[in-house]
Amino acid sequence: MTVATLYVVATPIGNLADLSPRGQEVLRTVAAICAEDTRHTGQLLSHFGIQQPLVALHEHNEEMLAERIVARLKAGESLALVSDAGTPLVSDPGFRLVRAARAAGVKVSPVPGACAAIAALSVAGLPSDRFTFEGFLPAKGAGRRERLQALAGEVRTMVFYESSHRISESLADMRTVFGDGRPAVLARELTKLFETVLDGDLASLQDRVDGDDNQRKGEFVVMVQGAQDDEQAQLAHGRRVYAKLSEHLPPSTAARLAAELTGAPRKALYGS
Known part of the structure; x- marks a missing residue:
């Protein structure tokens, strides 16, 4: 030196x-x-x-x-x-x-x-040629959902860190924003004795986490596959716009305007 x-x-x-x-x-x-x-x-x-x-x-x-x-x-x-x-x-x-x-x-x-993010991505089996690291989501639900809504149309694989006492709530919010069927991988306690890597869609991952106390312990990396085509990205964008409009307008009006602005199907937005 x-x-x-x-x-x-x-x-x-x-x-x-x-x-x-x-x-x-x-x-x-x-x-x-x-x-x-x-x-x-x-x-x-x-x-x-x-x-x-x-x-x-x-x-x-x-x-x-x-x-x-x-x-x-x-x-x-x-x-x-x-x-x-x-x-x-x-x-x-x-x-x-x-x-x-x-x-x-x-x-x-x-x-x-x-590096936990890179270690998790290397074993996830999700597209890794392009990805975005988002770190920890906001602790409060409203802020967390707002951050996720901003990522709804993201086409790259998304990598998040999460804590044990918020993992279930975060997965639930991801399901709401990205959809139950979005492919995802949950890596827990990497390189430690109880290391687990779970894959599936967001709905199945939350079910496995909620059904097993052990899967809610430790440190987590959550990886979510990005929007895979124009239609999926359009729908994600529509949901993001609908969520903002519905804060100030009746749901039916918000859905109609969001559909007009984004081209997303109105029926897919109403009640989303």
């Missing part, structure tokens, strides 16, 4: 053996490690016999600490950035620090490794 560098290091999402030899070497060699949860990262480092100073860097203090950390980098110290699990910045803190480091002319180098 002849040039001071901020190393963005991917850590395991479950199986500790997934921390690469290069990742271990970087974590052993840097002056300090910026971690989302120092207790969690401390356990990871202890497993590999790594003893390095830790700096707590999370969404609540990242902006405040970025300048101080960049000053250390400019003074010649190499540092590492990790999240609790997986690749930093992917639905995790860190982009403000990376942006500040790059703006200051500091070298920023990735140390690749596990």
Whole structure:
């Protein structure tokens, strides 16, 4: 490490053996490690016999600490950035620090490794030549449905993260917006002891999740196939317009206007 560098290091999402030899070497060699949860990262480092100073860097203090950390980098110290699990910045803190480091002319180098979204997509069997990563949906139902409605006509495979206490509600909202028969895959606890990957359509996935307490535990990646043809995309667009219009108009009027605006069949919109 002849040039001071901020190393963005991917850590395991479950199986500790997934921390690469290069990742271990970087974590052993840097002056300090910026971690989302120092207790969690401390356990990871202890497993590999790594003893390095830790700096707590999370969404609540990242902006405040970025300048101080960049000053250390400019003074010649190499540092590492990790999240609790997986690749930093992917639905995790860190982009403000990376942006500040790059703006200051500091070298920023990735140390690749596990990422739950990519790991899940690699085993899903859904089209993966083009996909969109949507991270976590809003926690509240109205905000979640609004976000999904904005994706109703998306033709790329959609990748979401979800928590155990919202997985059933999210699947229900996806069924409402995308339709019961939309192909989807649910990956749970990837690389861990109780890893499961379920496939089918949204209706069958929700039935399996609701019918088995174990399938509502852990961390989830939900992947939904995009709209597959013009007719399906048109219907999805019509449903999105209908949902907005029905907030202010009687359902029959909203359906008629949505059909006129989008070309979607009126009967398919009314009551959707």
